Amino acid sequence: MNVGFIGAGKVGNTLGKYFEQNNIELTGYYDTDMNAAVEAADFTLSVVYTSLSELVKCSDIIFITTTDNTIQNVWDDIKELSIEGKIICHCSGALCSDVFKGVGEKGAFGYSIHPLFSCSSKTSSYKNLYDALITIEGSQERLQEVEELFKSLGNSTRIIDSTQKIKYHAAAVFASNQPIALAGQGADILEQCGFTREEAIKSVLFLMGHAIENIEKQGLAEALTGPVERNDIMTVRKHLQALSEEEKNIYISLSRKLVKIAKIKNPEKNYIELEDLLGQN
Missing domain, CATH: 3.40.50.720 (NAD(P)-binding Rossmann-like Domain)
Structure with missing residues (x-):
């Protein structure tokens, strides 16, 4: 053939x-x-x-x-x-x-x-x-x-x-494609904080690389860290206040998915107040 x-x-x-x-x-x-x-x-x-x-x-x-x-x-x-x-x-x-x-x-x-x-x-x-x-x-x-x-x-x-x-x-x-958008979004916000573009991209790649490694080693739920996983409502609220409207919409949409994963990792935690903040209820 x-x-x-x-x-x-x-x-x-x-x-x-x-x-x-x-x-x-x-x-x-x-x-x-x-x-x-x-x-x-x-x-x-x-x-x-x-x-x-x-x-x-x-x-x-x-x-x-x-x-x-x-x-x-x-x-x-x-x-x-x-x-x-x-x-x-x-x-x-x-x-x-x-x-x-x-x-x-x-x-x-x-x-x-x-x-x-x-x-x-x-x-x-x-x-x-x-x-x-x-x-x-x-x-x-x-x-x-x-x-x-x-x-x-x-x-x-x-x-x-x-x-x-x-x-x-x-x-x-x-x-495959959306992570590139996320990398770009993260780098843009770091530039707003005074990072050069090169520093921003390097920092984002470091974080994303470790996230992928952790998913591979531990699975989705166990790899999750950060304020949503911790049910840190105060920090999430401050993030939303600091972001532009477009950035905030992306953050909220992805955080809603993170809450669902966090519930799998931490079934004993009550995420209702965080869900309210993210407009899930």
Whole structure:
């Protein structure tokens, strides 16, 4: 079985290099940006295709690794070709395999395959893919075959229901993207206190790094510290008074979630007054 890629961006490069490093046979890349296709092919020791139809013809498994808003257009082109027996995949976290409308009628098999990790670099992210969970959704007929492809590389896999795909993706955004917003918010407030930007970022990263370590070692509830966990109403009230309206709204929203976790850690504590302060009651 050989694999071809339509789209030579970060995801296409990352997945292609990952396959190449694990001796999965690649056909190569097609992209409307020929320079990008050349770079990806060079990086993965594969071939550049100047024709979409030729790449499809030569590939058993086709990964559409374009932006989400382009996947439908690519499928509209592919479905006009001879694709019987081929596996067609996209790597969108938000879209399901139903974007491949009519795939079964063409004798092909459609899947959404999403590595649950942050792909930030064309040339180095593949190194982190070994530890990533791969979520898969799509046609039942060859689902096990697709799953076994990634299991053979050492990845954990999870079959996900199409009705849960968008909520799953929202969870990934909470875990991967929103912490960057929190880091930015924390750094902004430290700058208001006289820190340089460099000092602020360094301090925030130190705190966040230890928080992640503690979650890994102790679990969510036991890792929780701070005024909400202590039920320190006076300190929380002072925080709210010191923050801008936007900062306060973020603080309140996240603190409400912290209260729920704090109750698990400290079932004997009464958080009602704190919940009132945060507008939970």
